[in-house]
Amino acid sequence: MKGVIVIALKEMVVKNFGESIWNDVLLKAGITLEPMLMITSNVDEQVVLRVISSLCEILEITLEQAAEAYGDYWVNVYSQRIYGTFYRTAKTSKDFLLKLDSVHIAMTKDIDDANPPRFEYEWTDGKTLIMKYKSKRGLIDIAIGLIKGVGKYYKENLKINKLGNDKVEIVFP
Ligand code: HEM
Structure with missing residues (x-):
C-alpha cells in the first residue's frame, strides 16, 4: 500500500490524539524503528493493519470509529492540500x-x-x-x-x- 495512506494516518493521530499516542501505537504494533515514508513508498499491508488495530486498542474505539476519524481527516484535511481540485470540481x-x-x-x-x-x-x-x-x-x-x-x-x-x-x-x- 502506498505511503500516502500511512502519512495521513500518522498526521491524524498526532494532531487529534498527540505524538505520544502515535508512539504507543507503533510500539504496540511491534514497530521499533519508524521508517521515513514518502507518498510513493510501498508499505507492507499487514503492518498497516497492525497499526490500525493497535490504534483501536489504545484509544478503546471500534474499527468503524477509527475509520470514521481517518475518513474525516483524509477527506476534509489531508487530501484537500494535495488533491483539492477533485473536490472543488x-x-x-x-x-x-x-x-x-x-x-x-x-x-x-x-x-x-x-x-x-x-x-x-x-x-x-x-x-x-x-x-x-x-x-x-x-x-x-x-x-x-x-x-x-x-x-x-x-x-x-x-x-x-x-x-x-x-x-x-x-x-x-
Ligand atoms: C481525492 C480523493 C482521493 C484520492 C486522491 C485517493 C487516492 C488514493 C491513493 C493514492 C491510494 C493508495 C493506492 C495504493 O496503495 O496503491 C488510495 C487508497 C484507498 N482509497 Fe482513495 N483516494 C481518495 C478518496 C477516497 C475515497 C472518498 C474513498 C472512499 C471509498 C477511497 C477509498 C480508498 C481505499 C479504501 C483505499 C485503500 C486501498 C484499498 O482498499 O485497496 N479513497 N486512495
Missing part, C-alpha cells in the same frame, strides 16, 4: 463519488506498484447508489469512513449502509 457528493474510480486510476497511473481500489456503480432508484468496492485488501470499513467524510465535506446527510464486504449502499438526500 464536483458540486455534490454524488458527483464526487461517481468520479472516485477514475480519480484512483488517474492518481496512481504514474506510481510504480500502485494497486488502487476500484469502484463499480449501480443505481437501485433515483437516489440510491450501490458502490461495489473491488480490492483484495478488504478495507470496506475504511471506504465507508471515507464516504462519510465526503458527505461531511459537501454538507449532505448521506445514509450509508454496509451491504457486505464489497458493497455499500448510499442514499443521497
Whole structure:
C-alpha cells in the first residue's frame, strides 16, 4: 500500500490524539524503528493493519470509529492540500463519488506498484447508489469512513449502509 495512506494516518493521530499516542501505537504494533515514508513508498499491508488495530486498542474505539476519524481527516484535511481540485470540481457528493474510480486510476497511473481500489456503480432508484468496492485488501470499513467524510465535506446527510464486504449502499438526500 502506498505511503500516502500511512502519512495521513500518522498526521491524524498526532494532531487529534498527540505524538505520544502515535508512539504507543507503533510500539504496540511491534514497530521499533519508524521508517521515513514518502507518498510513493510501498508499505507492507499487514503492518498497516497492525497499526490500525493497535490504534483501536489504545484509544478503546471500534474499527468503524477509527475509520470514521481517518475518513474525516483524509477527506476534509489531508487530501484537500494535495488533491483539492477533485473536490472543488464536483458540486455534490454524488458527483464526487461517481468520479472516485477514475480519480484512483488517474492518481496512481504514474506510481510504480500502485494497486488502487476500484469502484463499480449501480443505481437501485433515483437516489440510491450501490458502490461495489473491488480490492483484495478488504478495507470496506475504511471506504465507508471515507464516504462519510465526503458527505461531511459537501454538507449532505448521506445514509450509508454496509451491504457486505464489497458493497455499500448510499442514499443521497
Ligand atoms: C481525492 C480523493 C482521493 C484520492 C486522491 C485517493 C487516492 C488514493 C491513493 C493514492 C491510494 C493508495 C493506492 C495504493 O496503495 O496503491 C488510495 C487508497 C484507498 N482509497 Fe482513495 N483516494 C481518495 C478518496 C477516497 C475515497 C472518498 C474513498 C472512499 C471509498 C477511497 C477509498 C480508498 C481505499 C479504501 C483505499 C485503500 C486501498 C484499498 O482498499 O485497496 N479513497 N486512495
